[in-house]
Amino acid sequence: MSGQGSDIILQRMMSLHPKIIDLTLDRVWRLLARLGHPERDLPPVIHIAGTNGKGSVQAMIRAGLEASGARVHAYTSPHLARFHERIRLAGRLIEEEALREVLDECERANAGAPITYFEITTCAALLAFARTPADYTLLEVGLGGRLDATNVVERPRLTVITPVDLDHQQYLGETLAEIAGEKAGIIKRGVPSIVGRQHDEALEVIEARAERLGARVCAYGQHWHVAEEHGRMVFQDERGLIDLPLPNLIGRHQVENAGIALAALRELGLGERECEAAVTRAEWPARLQRLRHGPLVEAAGAAELWLDGGHNPAAGVALAEALSRLPAKPLQLVCGMLRTKDAAGYMRPLAALAEALHAVEIAGEAATLSAEETAAAARSVGLAARVAASPAEAVARIAAEAPGARILICGSLYLAGQILRENG
Numbered sequence: 001m002s003g004q005g006s007d008i009i010l011q012r013m014m015s016l017h018p019k020i021i022d023l024t025l026d027r028v029w030r031l032l033a034r035l036g037h038p039e040r041d042l043p044p045v046i047h048i049a050g051t052n053g054k055g056s057v058q059a060m061i062r063a064g065l066e067a068s069g070a071r072v073h074a075y076t077s078p079h080l081a082r083f084h085e086r087i088r089l090a091g092r093l094i095e096e097e098a099l100r101e102v103l104d105e106c107e108r109a110n111a112g113a114p115i116t117y118f119e120i121t122t123c124a125a126l127l128a129f130a131r132t133p134a135d136y137t138l139l140e141v142g143l144g145g146r147l148d149a150t151n152v153v154e155r156p157r158l159t160v161i162t163p164v165d166l167d168h169q170q171y172l173g174e175t176l177a178e179i180a181g182e183k184a185g186i187i188k189r190g191v192p193s194i195v196g197r198q199h200d201e202a203l204e205v206i207e208a209r210a211e212r213l214g215a216r217v218c219a220y221g222q223h224w225h226v227a228e229e230h231g232r233m234v235f236q237d238e239r240g241l242i243d244l245p246l247p248n249l250i251g252r253h254q255v256e257n258a259g260i261a262l263a264a265l266r267e268l269g270l271g272e273r274e275c276e277a278a279v280t281r282a283e284w285p286a287r288l289q290r291l292r293h294g295p296l297v298e299a300a301g302a303a304e305l306w307l308d309g310g311h312n313p314a315a316g317v318a319l320a321e322a323l324s325r326l327p328a329k330p331l332q333l334v335c336g337m338l339r340t341k342d343a344a345g346y347m348r349p350l351a352a353l354a355e356a357l358h359a360v361e362i363a364g365e366a367a368t369l370s371a372e373e374t375a376a377a378a379r380s381v382g383l384a385a386r387v388a389a390s391p392a393e394a395v396a397r398i399a400a401e402a403p404g405a406r407i408l409i410c411g412s413l414y415l416a417g418q419i420l421r422e423n424g
Helices: 006-014 026-034 054-067 096-110 117-131 176-186 200-212 252-267 272-281 295-300 313-324 343-350 371-380 391-401 413-422
Strands: 045-049 072-075 087-089 136-140 158-161 193-195 217-219 224-229 232-237 240-245 289-291 304-307 331-335 354-359 385-387 406-410
Touching: 006 096, 006 117, 026 096, 026 117, 045 054, 045 176, 054 072, 054 136, 054 252, 054 272, 072 117, 087 117, 096 117, 158 176, 158 252, 176 200, 193 200, 193 252, 200 217, 224 252, 232 252, 240 272, 252 272, 252 313, 295 304, 295 391, 295 413, 304 413, 313 343, 331 391, 343 371, 354 371, 354 391, 371 385, 391 406, 391 413, 406 413
Parallel strands: 045 136, 045 158, 072 136, 158 193, 193 217, 304 406, 331 354, 331 406, 354 385
Antiparallel strands: 072 087, 224 232, 232 240, 289 304
16 A cells, blocks of 8 residues: 555546546456456446436435445545545445555556546445445446446446436537437346436437347336425335325425435335435435535525535526525525536526526636636626625625525535535
8 A cells, every 4th residue: 555645646546537538438447357347246236327316316215225224335426525425335435544545456556547537436436345245336427327437337236317418518419319328328238227207309218228128117207206295295106105205305306306216216125114214314415405504604694505516407497496495585696617517508597586696716626617707607697797706705795785695605516515625
C-alpha cells in the first residue's frame, strides 16, 4: 500500500483520463482482468439505469432489502460531500482504510494506462464488493448503460430502468429512442427487468431488446400500477394490492419512483412489511431536502432553506410539481448549472413559481456556467434574475430582502455537494 490518503490517490487518478472521450468497456475489461475479475464474485446484482430517479429508486430498494435483514452493497454517483458516499459495503459507507486499499490496488494494476476516473473507481468499488460478504449488490449506472463501466456483470439478478428522457445527448444520442437503446443495454438474456413509466418511443426500444434476449419485462401501466389516493400510496401488481404511506422523499414523482422500487422488491419475493420500509425509511440527500442546521440556515434567518440536485428539463418539471404541493410561500431560487445541461429547459417549469433567481457559479467545476450565463438563461424563460458571488451571498441577500421566503438552492448535484460540505 502507498500509505497515502484516498483524496491524494483520487486526485492522481484524474490525470489518467484518455485524451479522446469514447464510451467503451475495453479499459474496464483490461483492468478487471488484472484484478482477477472481481465482477464475477459479487453478491446477486440489481442493476439500475435511467435518466431520472436512479438514486431515489436505489435508496428505496436498499431500505426494503435491509428491512428484510439483508446485507446490501450499493454503488452510486456522483458523490455529494465526499467520495466515500459512492461505495456502501454491507450497509455502511466504506471506511477510509478500505477505500485507500482498493484504490491503491487498482492504481497499481492499471500501471498508468489511460482510463477514466469513473472507470477506475468503479473497478475499485467492484473489488471492495467482491471481498465483503453481502446478500445483494445495487449498481447504479453512471452514464447511459450499454457502455457504462458498471455494465460488466454477465447475469444480474434483476435490471431496473427508471424513466428515460433527454440528457447527455452528446454521448447517448439526440432522440429518446437512441437514448433508450443505450439505457436498455443493461438488459441481459433471461434476466427480468423492471421498467418505470416511459415515453412510447422509449418503451418500444426497451421492450424490443428484452424480447430479443428473452428477458421478461415488468412495466409500469402494464404489469404494475401505482397512484396517490386519499393521502396514501396504492400499488397493485399481479400479486395483489398494497396500501402504503406516501414516500418520505418529497414529490409526486417519488410515488412513481417508489412504484419502481416496490415492483423490484416484489419480484425478489419480499412482502408488505419490506415494501412499507422502502417508502418510509429511504434516505437520499439533495432531493428537495429541507436544510435545518448549519451556517447557511442561520444566514437564511426566518426564510426556509431547501436543496435539490436535479439538473435537466424532466427534473425541472418534477421539482416544480413538488414545490407546488408545499404550503404557499414566496419562492426564491439560488441556481448554478453546468454548461453541459439545458439550463433554460430546466428553469422553464420553475419560472411560473419563482419570484426571482439568483445565479451563481459552481466553485471548483471547470464546466460551470458563469453566473451571468445562468442569469441570461433564466431571463430567456421569463424569470427575473440577478447574479451573486456565492450561494452564501445570495442567501444573505434574500434573507434581508424577503425574510418570509422559501429559498431553494438548485441546478446541479455538484452545487448541492458544495452546499452540504460548507453547511456541515
